[in-house]
Amino acid sequence: MPARGYNGRTAYIFIAPMLIVVCAFVLLPVGGTVWLSFLREVTYLPAKFVGLGNFSRLIRDENFWQSLKFTAAFTGVCVPLEVVLGLCFALILNERIPMRNLIRATILVPWAVPTIVSARTWELIYNYSYGLANYVTQAVGLSDQPINWLGSPASAFVALVVADVWKTTPFVAIILLAGLQTIPEGIYEHAKVDGAGLTQRFLKITLPLLKPALAVVLIFRSIDTVRILDLIYVLTNGGPGGSTTSLSLLGYKYFNEGDFGYGSAIAVVVFLLAFVLSISYLRATGFGKVFK
Amino acid sequence: MSEARVRKILLAVGTAFMIVFCLTPFMWMIAVSVSKYPDFLGSQSFVVTFRNYLDIITIGSLHFLDHLRNSLIVSATVALACALIAASAAYAVSRLRFRGRMPISLGVLALSTFPQISLVGYLYKLMRSLGLINTYPALILPYIAWTVPLGFWILLSYISRIPHDLDDAAIADGASRGLVFRKIVLPIAAPGLFSAILLIFIAAFNEFLFALMLTTDHSARTIPVGIALFQGLHGEIPWGYIMAASTLASLPLVTLAMVFQRYVIQDITRGALKG
Numbered sequence: 001m002p003a004r005g006y007n008g009r010t011a012y013i014f015i016a017p018m019l020i021v022v023c024a025f026v027l028l029p030v031g032g033t034v035w036l037s038f039l040r041e042v043t044y045l046p047a048k049f050v051g052l053g054n055f056s057r058l059i060r061d062e063n064f065w066q067s068l069k070f071t072a073a074f075t076g077v078c079v080p081l082e083v084v085l086g087l088c089f090a091l092i093l094n095e096r097i098p099m100r101n102l103i104r105a106t107i108l109v110p111w112a113v114p115t116i117v118s119a120r121t122w123e124l125i126y127n128y129s130y131g132l133a134n135y136v137t138q139a140v141g142l143s144d145q146p147i148n149w150l151g152s153p154a155s156a157f158v159a160l161v162v163a164d165v166w167k168t169t170p171f172v173a174i175i176l177l178a179g180l181q182t183i184p185e186g187i188y189e190h191a192k193v194d195g196a197g198l199t200q201r202f203l204k205i206t207l208p209l210l211k212p213a214l215a216v217v218l219i220f221r222s223i224d225t226v227r228i229l230d231l232i233y234v235l236t237n238g239g240p241g242g243s244t245t246s247l248s249l250l251g252y253k254y255f256n257e258g259d260f261g262y263g264s265a266i267a268v269v270v271f272l273l274a275f276v277l278s279i280s281y282l283r284a285t286g287f288g289k290v291f292k
Numbered sequence: 293m294s295e296a297r298v299r300k301i302l303l304a305v306g307t308a309f310m311i312v313f314c315l316t317p318f319m320w321m322i323a324v325s326v327s328k329y330p331d332f333l334g335s336q337s338f339v340v341t342f343r344n345y346l347d348i349i350t351i352g353s354l355h356f357l358d359h360l361r362n363s364l365i366v367s368a369t370v371a372l373a374c375a376l377i378a379a380s381a382a383y384a385v386s387r388l389r390f391r392g393r394m395p396i397s398l399g400v401l402a403l404s405t406f407p408q409i410s411l412v413g414y415l416y417k418l419m420r421s422l423g424l425i426n427t428y429p430a431l432i433l434p435y436i437a438w439t440v441p442l443g444f445w446i447l448l449s450y451i452s453r454i455p456h457d458l459d460d461a462a463i464a465d466g467a468s469r470g471l472v473f474r475k476i477v478l479p480i481a482a483p484g485l486f487s488a489i490l491l492i493f494i495a496a497f498n499e500f501l502f503a504l505m506l507t508t509d510h511s512a513r514t515i516p517v518g519i520a521l522f523q524g525l526h527g528e529i530p531w532g533y534i535m536a537a538s539t540l541a542s543l544p545l546v547t548l549a550m551v552f553q554r555y556v557i558q559d560i561t562r563g564a565l566k567g
Contacts, residue, residue, distance in 0.1 A: 091306075092306045105549075112494065124320075130335075227408065255413045
């Protein structure tokens, strides 16, 4: 059988286009960024090798620590919220509800709207004088005065969290729904016969069996949130007073000023954070099954 | 209260919340886009108008149509090229034995977790030295590389499921691997290709950071950057225009996602759970 033998040359011809684009436009740039992080590379000055100079500057840079703290806090708040809400959505979508297909299509709306579009929409929602957020909070009596949502560090943080949760919860729900669908109906019927209540069935059957899907979603969302940029760029541009500057946004700001060495050092930190998370991702997916 | 009753109430409340939660911002966007006064919740009343749409299409200096054209050309090229490249690689990995089969596949998967910020600084320098800043290739090439993991994993799970008998038979009859790939595998994998193209198109259409750094004006700038940097003609933020542009930019994607929801949901899942 020709198909079962070793045919390296043919295989490499088929794979070559993918390897070439990936090497040229992902691996080379990442390597380049690491190299730049060892340089003093500023517009109008000759590049100079400074070793770990940029990194020692990072350690002493208050803005960097502030960004790292914000990024960690943002990830720590957004991801659990998204997973809990996404799980609720998935549980609902897994039930036999009327117009299920239409409702499934509805939850794809936030997923399909471009991030920048959703960011600008939320920016208008948070508008001080005629935004929807202040209209709603005043109408339901949560606050008797309009809130300057993007004006103070605490409310800007909340505003960003809500916008991020809106955009990404559908993704979480879809993955968890797929996980729920692998749980056989029969298990629930047995438990019911044995007298297990709704809560008990959820805690003893659903949650444990959903663990793999939950792990994947948790790590996937963490990787994505640790490198967040676009939403923040539009909504607060890192403000007020730099309090919502994510690491990626901080790095971008240095690139934008022409400081490629220091910006790259920040980018390397983001890369390492995502890398650590993705290793746990590879473990969680129980990989290699595909290759058996 | 009986369990069935509690369950019913929870479901009804939950479903209502879910729908309101998901649709309100989208509806708000559309409402402002067709409103004469964006501040209709405050002082003004709600008057329907299509002026915003007419203006962004007819006022050339807003460059809305330029951005839209750039986005469509870039995203379509990326989606087609990337799906083909990914299909060819997925075919090799699913059918052929060769050294590096597993490390290459895992490596490509790992790429999808690389933060964009860790590429964009060097990409900017690279594109500048190639004289490509503010051109389509400056976006198309990195986009293909950046979306290829997504396409590869969707197509690998699809092509692995196609029975090998057909290509084995063709090869026994003397057909080359290339011929088998083009004439047998690609046509059978058409649904998988289609859904990969759909997802890659959406990803490329949404991309922001690369486009922000690698383009400088309307000759290559894409819709997300255009919308993020939208400036009015007279200083004040033109919310009506921005929401009209936003609606036009998202309607095609939202429609595609809703019409092909089965494919989309399947692919999001495959993309994350890997088969």
